[in-house]
Amino acid sequence: MRRLTSSPSDFAAELTKRYGTVKRARGCFLYTAKGVRITDLYQEGGRAILGWGGGSAFTVLKNVLSRGLTGSFDTDYILRIQKAVSDLLFSPRQVFIFKSKEIALKEALAFSPEDSSVWKPWAGADIRWSERAAVVLEPPLPWTEGIYLLAVRTDIAGGRQPEEAQLRLPAVLAAAIARSLYDMIAALQVRAEKDWFVYDTVLHPYWTRRGPYLSPKVPCERYRDFFLHCLDSELFISPLYDTPSIVPYGADVGVFRKLSRSPFSFS
Numbered sequence: 001m002r003r004l005t006s007s008p009s010d011f012a013a014e015l016t017k018r019y020g021t022v023k024r025a026r027g028c029f030l031y032t033a034k035g036v037r038i039t040d041l042y043q044e045g046g047r048a049i050l051g052w053g054g055g056s057a058f059t060v061l062k063n064v065l066s067r068g069l070t071g072s073f074d075t076d077y078i079l080r081i082q083k084a085v086s087d088l089l090f091s092p093r094q095v096f097i098f099k100s101k102e103i104a105l106k107e108a109l110a111f112s113p114e115d116s117s118v119w120k121p122w123a124g125a126d127i128r129w130s131e132r133a134a135v136v137l138e139p140p141l142p143w144t145e146g147i148y149l150l151a152v153r154t155d156i157a158g159g160r161q162p163e164e165a166q167l168r169l170p171a172v173l174a175a176a177i178a179r180s181l182y183d184m185i186a187a188l189q190v191r192a193e194k195d196w197f198v199y200d201t202v203l204h205p206y207w208t209r210r211g212p213y214l215s216p217k218v219p220c221e222r223y224r225d226f227f228l229h230c231l232d233s234e235l236f237i238s239p240l241y242d243t244p245s246i247v248p249y250g251a252d253v254g255v256f257r258k259l260s261r262s263p264f265s266f267s
Helices: 010-019 055-066 077-089 101-111 171-188 197-203 220-232 253-261
Strands: 022-026 029-032 037-040 093-098 116-118 134-137 148-153 207-210 213-216
Touching: 010 029, 010 220, 055 171, 077 093, 077 134, 077 148, 077 171, 093 101, 101 116, 101 134, 101 148, 197 207, 197 253, 220 253
Parallel strands: 116 134
Antiparallel strands: 022 029, 029 037, 093 148, 134 148, 207 213
């Protein structure tokens, strides 16, 4: 991927430089130390697409945490992830957990070289996910960077284990991930094209939209300038050129007012 800056933390430093540290995050908004509300179109690369509060997943996390289930011992929550993924993909699945997308994809191809996919919410509407042999997913939950799920159809997996070592999740995190998957199932029934096209007038000059995902029209060599221009307009877009920004679900169109009043020049 082509990054905006020299290190992953640099783009956050640009936000802090202008507005101070982030004191609170809710929905698609970041609230800073200088009292400015920033609209988040990056959303942690999609892991915060359901909102920064974590929804009911955060409540589950607190409940499991209160029972002290934070150790390395076995619990039933990994099985709950498997059940949630099976419900999401409409097919019985065996789930493996890895620390990187590269490893998850490698193992997916090992199970099924011809029928492996990466799942993305509101994308691939023409794909029959129940029939895909191996599917890689990212949990729709903030604070889960470095966690990737590989869901293999049980008839394909056949009890076989992957070659790469799997992550062992503490129960408290496994419980929150399982709940986030059910939150996603619910969101898929509610969010639709009607919730995204209302922003098209202000988004069209700068992005091509497919569902909630925004691919930049700005050339790669101008993307850093565009990112900073948006940040000055109180918009935090994706700092990665090849990672789409995301329509800020639930935000008023007025959050783009500053960008509309001060357009970015491509030249």
